[in-house]
Amino acid sequence: MSAIENEIKEEIKKHKILIYGKGTKTAPQCGFTVETIQFFQKYGHPFEVINVLNNMEKRETLNKLTNWPTLPKVFIDGKFYGDTDILDEMEAKGEIEPLLSAAFGGNK
Amino acid sequence: MISVADLIALVKKEMPDAEVDVMDKTGMRDHFIVHVTSEKFDGMSIMDRHRTVQGSLTAAMQDGRIHAAEIKTAIPSRK
Numbered sequence: 001m002s003a004i005e006n007e008i009k010e011e012i013k014k015h016k017i018l019i020y021g022k023g024t025k026t027a028p029q030c031g032f033t034v035e036t037i038q039f040f041q042k043y044g045h046p047f048e049v050i051n052v053l054n055n056m057e058k059r060e061t062l063n064k065l066t067n068w069p070t071l072p073k074v075f076i077d078g079k080f081y082g083d084t085d086i087l088d089e090m091e092a093k094g095e096i097e098p099l100l101s102a103a104f105g106g107n108k
Numbered sequence: 109m110i111s112v113a114d115l116i117a118l119v120k121k122e123m124p125d126a127e128v129d130v131m132d133k134t135g136m137r138d139h140f141i142v143h144v145t146s147e148k149f150d151g152m153s154i155m156d157r158h159r160t161v162q163g164s165l166t167a168a169m170q171d172g173r174i175h176a177a178e179i180k181t182a183i184p185s186r187k
Contacts, residue, residue, distance in 0.1 A: 032176070069162065069169050070176075082158055085179045089154045 004061045012075045016103045017047035020062055021072035025049040035084045036072045043096070045104055077103035109137040110173040115165070119144060122164035127184075138175040145182045157181040 001009075012018055019036050023029030025048075028037060033049070040047045052058050052071065062073055066080045074081045076099060081087060090096050116128045119142065126146035133139040142161065149157045161179045168174045 067159075069166065080155075082155060086154050086158050089157075089181065093154070095154070 002061065004058050005065065008058070008061060008065065011048075011050060012078050015048040015075075016077055017045060017100075018075040019047060019049045019072050020052050020058075020075075021049055022051070022053040023049075024051050029053055030071070032070075032083060033072050036074060036087075039084050039087055039091075043100055045100055076100070110168055111137065112140075115140060115142070115168070115174070118168060119161060119164045122160065123148060133176075133178070138173070140174065140176070141178045141180070143180045143182070145184055147184060149181055150183045154181070 017040055019033070019040070021028065021030065021033035021036060023033055025037060028034045028049070029051075030053075037047075037049060052062065059071065063069055066073055068080070068082060070083065072083050074083060074087065081090070087096065090099075112130045112132060115130050119126060119128045123144065123146050125148065126144050128145075129143040131141040131143075133141055142165075144157075144161050148160075152160075158179050158181065161181065162169075162177075165174055165177055169177070
């Protein structure tokens with residue numbers, strides 16, 4: 001496994017909600033990254049944004065790891081969930097709430 | 109750039125039974141909203157549905173004909 005794959009694996013393990021996107025949490029550079037940040041802000045759980053805008057090698061590795069061509073890329077509790085296109089549909093089916101409370105050890 | 113008709117044809121090649129509605133978001137023919145309704149999605153996870161649609165557009169995404177495609181999937185509503 002390459003150093004970059006290790007780096008990604010560590011990042012995914014470290015953050016329960018992780019967004020690989022263009023720009024940072026405070027200075028996003030792309031509308032879809034903004035949408036994804038806003039999506040998770042609604043739920044109030046902590047999340048991390050990792051800027052890969054200028055890191056083509058990391059973006060290529062992420063594309064290979066996830067077999068998903070675009071950014072942003074969202075990981076929840078170590079699992080890949082694509083972008084807001086998917087998250088919005090999952091939310092409409094009520095799949096996000098249980099997923100997040102499970103990830104954060106929800107006090108059911 | 110790609111025409112709406114060509115984009116629909118790409119999706120239908122993968123999913124002949126699907127109903128595909130495409131909206132050109134900016135009029136520049138490279139930012140699209142793609143609504144795909146198909147019986148085949150029934151029982152498929154949201155992720156798999158999107159992978160299927162993404163898969164049909166991969167070539168056009170890689171060669172730049174499509175810059176961004178917002179995908180929405182649905183199953184035909186039972187009457």
